[in-house]
Amino acid sequence: MDSEVERNKAIVTRFNKEAIEEGRLAAFDELIDDSFINHTAPAGMPRGRDGMIRFILDVLRPAFPDLRVEIYDQVAEGDKVVTRKAFHATHAGTFMGVLATGKTIRFPVIDIVRLGDGKYIEHWGIRDTHSVLQQITQS
Template identity: 50%
Template structure:
């Protein structure tokens, strides 16, 4: 029998594959609580559900149309799931003002997601996007 911890990890895996990698809006609606808060959203950015999907579908996926998410490991405790992952892709589109370079990128990410009733309710994260932006702007 699948434990609640395993179910929560499966929710996060599904979000990474279907929402981040594939841009599936139906999956996003199924997996995102309306009260969701991104605790590490950039200052001035929308820290709710719309800010989260904007980041994936309007910023990352257009810049990296071949985007993939590789999950290295997940740890679950209580209603929290921590994921160490790499987002990879080739820079084929505009990314935060930086024109396409054709370079392959690897964005390292550590996320902590609170999952309640099978949905994302809170998120904290750290990533290396700023370092990737610096590398791409030096082209």
């Protein structure tokens, strides 16, 4: 196994656990480069490092404070890691204008991250936000 590839997968796993799941600001500081670009930032969010932090800490985690990340697959080559995962959580705060429902959700995500010197440099993602909205708005 290529040690760089395995190291990159470990960094992405760490980001998912410490930054997304635990909301640790120090993890963002340690794992996202200042030159970071999020190519699929949500509408209205900055595409840089601050936008990633704001989306996770100010949008996602307040709406789903018990958020847990389940990683299903990781495929890596060179400086890129692809992760197929899902967020599991309880809708306990406002998300995209929908007030808390107390419903349990599954939020499917596929991420591609390019790393350099142990940090996130670029991100592309596919989030099934439509599925989440259906889960929290339907009876």
